[in-house]
């Protein structure tokens with residue numbers, strides 16, 4: 001039998017870059033991975049949130065570097081992430097839905113934001129970090145997709161298209177990076193209560209809260225736990241595609257709503 005040290009990575013020497021760490025899934029993931037011993041690089045646009053996250057991680061004895069930038073800017077991504085060394089794990093999490101309308105009524109500014117962030121931002125970050133992993137001959141990229149990546153739904157055409165792109169990219173990236181020993185995992189949640197719906201409805205908190213009426217949604221911590229599991233698996237093993245939903249949801253169109261206890 002191999003001993004534990006042969007099976008499990010040595011977390012004390014690992015460094016994780018997490019995009020969109022100011023809120024929701026990304027923030028929870030940064031805290032969970034810091035607790036595992038990862039040296040965290042946390043990114044997002046809101047500097048004060050990043051500073052608070054760093055303070056929380058450092059207060060618990062962890063290490064955290066913060067970088068504030070917009071993933072839609074290729075120049076900012078290259079300038080700020082280009083100098084980073086030793087990234088073992090990239091969590092491509094930054095993303096959003098904006099608007100919920102039929103295709104004939106959608107706001108093209110919302111469409112641009114979703115495609116530029118969810119697809120092009122993910123690509124810019126990956127293009128900057130992946131070559132370092134290839135050179136090192138190891139690494140793990142975790143892309144946060146969605147059930148919307150395989151289930152297009154009414155009023156969500158462009159968000160669903162962006163997550164279909166993430167699904168396609170995850171599969172193709174896995175093939176591209178296979179020979180280099182870089183693993184690619186896609187995590188595809190259903191309903192998770194974060195700031196996601198507030199952002200989708202442009203700050204309308206009441207409308208956002210109604211999305212979760214009668215449902216106990218997943219939490220950012222639930223998704224972080226799944227990410228922590230996949231990154232701790234033996235190096236010989238990869239989770240390609242992991243779909244997670246609340247117990248009250250079976251798909252984009254199937255949710256059982258009950259009064260909350």
Ligand code: NDP
Nearest residue numbers: 020022023024025044045046070071094095192194195196
């Ligand atoms: P939140 O709105 O809580 O978090 C989104 C994060 O993305 C924030 O940290 C935000 O940081 C960051 N972000 C958004 N736009 C940009 C940008 N242009 N540049 C840099 N960072 C950006 O939502 P979630 O935690 O729910 O979302 C995280 C991911 O999970 C997204 O990709 C989303 O599509 C996906 N997802 C969410 C589900 C849900 O039900 N909540 C279900 C399935 C997938 P800042 O604003 O500070 O820049």
Ligand code: 8X3
Nearest residue numbers: 146147148189190191
């Ligand atoms: C976020 C969840 O409901 O838009 O990806 O598919 S949903």
